[in-house]
Amino acid sequence: MTDIQMSDEVAAQIKDRFNNLSNEFANGKVSISSEAGRISSGCGEFSGTVDGGVAIFELGWRDVMDAGTTAAGLIAGNTNALHVDLTAMDQDLSWSISL
Numbered sequence: 001m002t003d004i005q006m007s008d009e010v011a012a013q014i015k016d017r018f019n020n021l022s023n024e025f026a027n028g029k030v031s032i033s034s035e036a037g038r039i040s041s042g043c044g045e046f047s048g049t050v051d052g053g054v055a056i057f058e059l060g061w062r063d064v065m066d067a068g069t070t071a072a073g074l075i076a077g078n079t080n081a082l083h084v085d086l087t088a089m090d091q092d093l094s095w096s097i098s099l
Contacts, residue, residue, distance in 0.1 A: 011080035018076035025068035032061045 006014075036058040040047045 006080045008080075014079045015076045018072045018079065022069050022072035022076060025065045025072060028065045028068075029062050032058055032065065 036054050039057070040051055040054050043050050
């Protein structure tokens with residue numbers, strides 16, 4: 001049987017790609033909050049009517065961004081590993097998940 005292993009160079013590129021993606025998801029939460037504010041302010045005097053929906057919009061997309069951040073970090077942290085560690089996130093080696 002032949003072992004197939006990814007080269008360190010390719011693994012580093014993949015880790016970097018998913019670390020960057022994780023950071024993009026994390027940074028996306030800021031733009032979601034900004035857009036939610038623009039939606040509400042764009043309604044002017046009727047903003048009270050849409051505020052409940054705007055809050056749901058913001059919370060929903062923040063959850064999506066959080067899930068993307070976590071998933072991309074887990075992929076980066078476990079790329080080219082011989083086992084999968086669901087607590088290891090490689091985003092600047094500063095993240096961990098408590099199970």
